[in-house]
Amino acid sequence: MHAENTVSPSDASAAEVTKQVEQWKQGRLQRLTAPDGWLSLVGLEWLHPGANRVGSASDNDIVLKVGPAHLGVVTLAADGTAKIVLAKDSGATIDGKPAQEATLVDDIQAGENGHPTTIAFGAANFYVIERDGRKGLRVKDADAATRKHFLGLDYYPIDPSWRIVADWVPFDPPHKLEIGSVLGTIDKVDVPGKAVFKRDGHTFELLPYQEEPGGELFFVLADRTSGKETYGAARFLYAALPKDGKVILDFNRAYNPPCAFTEYATCPLAPPENRLDVAVTAGEKKYRGSEH
Structure with missing residues (x-):
């Protein structure tokens, strides 16, 4: 669940956004299809x-x-x-x-x-x-059928409007958030703050956690496309650490958890706080080869 190329200026042009997302997609595919992916x-x-x-x-x-x-x-x-x-x-x-x-x-x-x-x-x-x-x-x-017969990744068209510069509201001390998993377990994680943004005239909030101290912000989210055009349990999104009170959420880089591809992964589920009442028509779509 590694992220790359998440840092970019808040005034990035549409061409820059497209180029960065295309580079990110190549890295995503390489990591997923690696012999030990x-x-x-x-x-x-x-x-x-x-x-x-x-x-x-x-x-x-x-x-x-x-x-x-x-x-x-x-x-x-x-x-x-x-x-x-x-x-x-x-x-x-x-x-x-x-x-x-x-x-x-x-x-x-x-x-x-x-x-x-x-x-x-x-x-x-x-x-x-x-x-x-x-x-x-x-x-x-490395010779697993899921790898040898991989059908590729499907995405919404890259949409620069879904690269959102959100306001960062820090929590001091951090809040606790319960993250369930497909195994039925519940983890309590520390949330350092929230990302607040507007879309279609409405205000939305997302709560991230950090998988390691000082690491990037990790969002486990769902939206109105979940279970329809996108994977039902959640999608993942990484963001660079906040700068000048802002955090960049590029939903073009929202991607499927490992559970979308294999039944042998232990993935977190989107918490209720991160279920957005809006269709995020950006990022990775449901995997065509998924049987679950």
Whole structure:
């Protein structure tokens, strides 16, 4: 969920807006379709306490769609530590190196700039993620059907009028906002302020949070196109940090969460506060290949 090229002058011309959005769209497509991008997801398997036998054979506790029949055993200790012992003939690597066993660093422990311990086998791999106290294996395969048969992204025509210079109203202290997820979990996030803007004679507000301290503003939003022309659960939008009391919302860069493309992602849902009573006819449309 990385953003790029979000900083631009508030008086950008239509031609500049179009050029920047086109560049952003190219980067968006590259990230999505990368060998380890969201289209490569083929599994999200939750670990149970104790030993979890992992592999593609049906007699495993966790049956993978890809890989050796018996890959190894992942043991989840009472303190939340996960360790793996690979089968002797698995052919798998741990962080790119031949090894027999390791403690598995999950995505939360790794942090924004680190990397979770990755177990690779052929064109596939997995690492541990933690969500709401549960730990699971996020399984990726560069040869996944969702990646090999990707149908492309559809967008509304770029509309410079949807690049909006909004007023920024800071909150001190930050407000709390509840963000639900497709898993049914609820996260409480800190909202540093709100973006306020006018459209069609009406005033609207959006509440962002930051995925990392000092990071860009991240908006999870829905609008009157949601569930019709655009993905129903939410769309994502990043914005550069406020400057001189203004924040730039370029809805031409509103895009679908990973859940629009795969059932194995854990996406946030648009909170009620960010459900706009207006049709945002800009940005990414619903994915043609979506079955959910």
